[in-house]
Amino acid sequence: MSTAEADTGRTVTTNIPARLDRLPWSRWHWTIVIGLGTVWILDGLEVTVVGNIASRLSEPGSGLPITSGQITGLAAALYVAGACVGALFWGRLTDRFGRKKLFMITLVVYLAATALTAVSFSTWWFFAFRFLTGFGIGGEYAAINSAIDELIPAAYRGRVDLIINGSFWLGAVGGSLLSIVALNTDIFAKDVGWRLTFALGAVLALVILLVRRHVPESPRWLLIHGRDREAEEIVTSIEERVEAEKGEPLDRPQSEITINQRHSVTFREIARTLFTDYRKRSVLGFSLFIGQAFLYNAITFGFGAILTKFFDVPTGDTGYYFAVIAIGNFCGPLLLGKLFDTVGRRVMISGTYLLSGILLFGTAWLFDQGSLSAGTLTACWCAVLFFASAGASSAYLTVSEIFPMETRAMSIAFFYALGTAAGGISGPLLFADLTNTGKVADTVLAFQIGAGLMVAAGLVAAFLAVRAERRSLEDIAKPLTAAASSAASSVRGKTGGSKPGSSPATA
Template sequence: MPVVTQRNEITTRVPARLDRLPWSRFHWRVLFGLGTVWLLDGLEVTLIGSIASRLTEPGSGLHATDSDIGIAAACYVFGACVGALVFGQLTDRFGRKKLFIITLAVYLVATVLCAFAFAPWYFFLTRFLTGTGIGGEYAAINSAIDELIPARVRGRVDLVINSTYWGGAAAGAALSLLLLNTSVFSADVGWRIAFGLGAVLGLVILVVRRHVPESPRWLFIHGREREAERVVGEIERDVRDRTGAELPEPDSEMTVRQRKTIPFREIAATAFRTYPRRTILGLALFVGQAFIYNGITFNLGTLYSNYYGVASGIAPLFLVFYGLGNMLGPLTLSKLFDTVGRRPMITGTYLGSAILTIPLTLVFLGQTGSPVWFTVLLLATFFLASAGSSAAYLTVSEIFPMETRALAIAFFYAVGTGLGGIVGPLLFGAFIDSGSRGLVAVGFYVAAAVMALAGVVELIFGVKAEGKSLEDLAAPLSAQPAKVSA
C-alpha cells in the first residue's frame, strides 16, 4: 500500500513494481489491444495510396484529380495534428483508457463516412475527421504503452508495435488488389468497401481494448492511489498464476504530490525551459520522418501509375512489397535499440535512409521502363527509415515527465507532422501531377536532406534511454522540481 506522508502526498513503488515484471499474457494483451492502432493508420494511409489512381478515373464517383489526392492526404494529416493536440491534453487530464476508447470511436464513425464520399470537398472533410481520431489515438496509446511495458524491453516493444503499421499497410494494399478489380467490383464501389473494412477492424480492436486497464502511473499521480495499487496487484497475481515466477521486491520508491490537473503553462515550460535540447530533438525527428513518409506513401500509387504506366488495379501489388519491407525494418532491428542503444541506432537509421534516397532518385530519373529496380531501392531506403520513424515516437514518449507524456507526444506529432506531413503530400502531389521527373526528384532530395538533418540532431542531442525507468529519464513534475537536463 502507498505510504501517506502528508495531505495529497504519497510514497509509492508502482513504477518499480511494473518495471520488474517478467513478460506475460498481460503484456500481450496490451500489445494487441493498444498497439493495433498502428494497423489502422497503416490501413488508412495505404488505402489512399493504393486507391488514389482509381479515385481520379472516370466512373469512380468522386471526380478527383491527382492534386485532390494530395489535398485529401494533407487534410488527413492536418486532422491527425488537431486530434493529437486536443485529445492529447484530455488524455493527460482524464486518463489514458477513457481517451483511447473515445478516439477509436471517432475513427470508426469517420472512416464509415469516407465510404460514402461523392465529391472532393466531402472527401476532404471526412478524411480530416478520420485523422482526428488517429491523431488522438497516438497520444493516448503511446503514453499508455510505455507506462505499462517494463523498462528493459520498452525500446524493442515500441518498435515492434510500430511495425504493425506496415502490416496494416500491406493488408490494405493486398485488399485493394481485390477491391479495385473491376471484374469483381464496379469502379465506384470497390474503394468504398475498403473504408468499410477499416471500420470492421476498428470494432474488433475496440472489443480487445476494453480489457486493458488504466495506467497505474497516471492513477497514483491523479489522486487515485488505491485504484493504482489494485490494478498493479491484479497484474502481479495474473503474472504469478500464469508464469509461476516469484517476483523480486521492488528496488525503488518515489514520493509524489498528487494533482488533478497541471496548467498548460507548466507543461510548456517543462518542454522549452527544462528540456530545450530534447524539444529540438523531438521536432527534428518528427519533421524528418513525417516529410518522407507522408509525402511519398500518400502519393505512391499515382507515382507508379503516372511514371511507370502501372494500371490502377495492379499498383497495390507494389505497395504490398513496400509495406512488408517497411515492417521488416523495425522487426529486424528492434532489439538493437535496447542493446546497442538509442542514439547510435536512431542516428544510423536516419542518416542511412537519407543516403539511400540518392541512388533511389537517380534510378527514378534514369529509368522509364520497369519499376522493379526503383522498388528494390525504395524497399532498402524505407527498411531503415521505418525503424528510425518508429523510434521517433519512442523517443518523445520516454524523455518527458509522466504528467506531460501524452501532450508531449501530441505536440511533437502535431508540429512535426504539420511541418513535414502536410507539406510533403502537397509538394509530392503537385510534383507528380506536373508530369516532370525532375520535379519529383527534387522532392526526393528534399526528403533526404530533412532526414539527414534529423540524424545529425540525434547524434548531438540524443538521450541514452535504453533500460532506464521512465521516472529516471524524466522525474515526474509531481515528484520534485524538474532539473535541467539534456
C-alpha cells in the same frame, strides 16, 4: 473511484513504477500489445488504400467528381491536418482525464468517420470525413503511445514501441492487397469497391474496440492523480497473473518515488517543461518528427502515382508494389527493435536516420539517371524504408519517454502535430505538384528534400539522443509532481501493497 473522488494534495511514496518495470514478459503484456497496438494497422490500411485507389476514384463512374491530384494532395493533407489537430486536442485531455478514457473515445471517432467516408456522395463529404478520420487517429497517437510506455517494462519498452508503431505497415500490406481486389472491376463496380475498403476499416476498428475494453488505466497516471488505491489494485492483479504464469515469486522492486498528487498541470508548466527545462530534448523531438513525417507523408501518398506516371504500371497493379515496400517497412522495426534496448537509443536512432537518408540520395541519383524500373525502384525503396521505418518509429518512442509523465501525452501530441504539419501537410501538397508535372527532375528534387531532412535529423540525434534504454521513465525524466525527498510527516498507506516482492508505500 472516479477522478472527481480522487484524493489529491497528498504526498505519496510508492514503488508502483518499479513494480511494473521489473515484471518479466508475460501473456498479460501481449494483451496490451494487441489491445492498443493494433490500431496502427488501421492507420496503415487507411493511408495505403487512399494512395492506391487515387487513380480509380478520379475515373468517371467512381461516384465522386474528384481528381487524382486532389486525393493525393488535398485529401491527404486534410487527413494529416486532422491528425495534427486531433493529437493536440485529445493529447491534452489524455493527460488530464486518463489514458483509457481517451483511447476508447478516439477509436470511436475514427470508427464513425471511416464508416461515413465509405458512403461519400460528394467531394466535400469525402474531404470532411478524411479530416475527421485523421482527427481520431491523431488522438490515438497521444493516448496509445503514452499508455504503452507506462505499462510495458523498461527492458522491453524500446522494441515493443518500435514494433507497435511499425505495425502500421502490416495495415499497409493489407491495404495494398485489399486495393487490388477493390480495383478489380470484374469483382466490384467502380463506385462500390473503394467504399468497401473503408467499410472494412470501420469493422476492424469495432473489433479492436471490443478487445480494448480489457486494457486497464495506466497505474502511473492513477497514482499521480490521487487514485492510488485503483493503481494498487491494478498492479497487484497484474503481479498475481504473472506469478501464476511463471510459477515463481517476482523479484523485489528496487526503488521508490515520492510524489505530490494533483489533478493536472497548467499549460504554462507544460510550455516551461518543453522549452526551458528540456530544450535540447525538444529540438531532438522536433527534428526526428520533421524528418520522418516529410519522408513518409510526402513519398508514400504519391508512390502509386509515380509507378503509373513514370513506369506505366496499371492502376490495378500498384498494390502489389506497395505491398512489397510495406513488408520492408515492417521488417525494419521487427528486426532492429531489440537493438534499441541493447545497443542503445543514440546509436540506433542516429544510425537508422542517417542510413535511410543516404540510401534515398542514392535512389534519387539512380532515378535521375533513368537506371530504375518499377521493380528496382521498389527494391530501392525497400532498402530505404527498412531503416527509415525503424527510425520513424523511434521518433514516437523518443518523445513518449524523455519528458515528465504529467506532460507525456501532450508532448507526443505536440511534436507529432508540429513535425507532421511541417512535413505531412506541406509534403503531400508539394509532392503531388512535383509528380504531376511528369518531369523526372521534379520527382528527384522531392526525393532529395526527404533524404536531406532524414540526414539532418540523424545528425541531431547523434548529439542529442537520450540514453533511455532499459531505464525507468521516472529516471529518464523526473515527474513534475515528484517531491525532493520523502516527507517526514507522511504516514503509512496502501500504495505499495503487501504482495510478496513488494514493499509498502507511505501516504
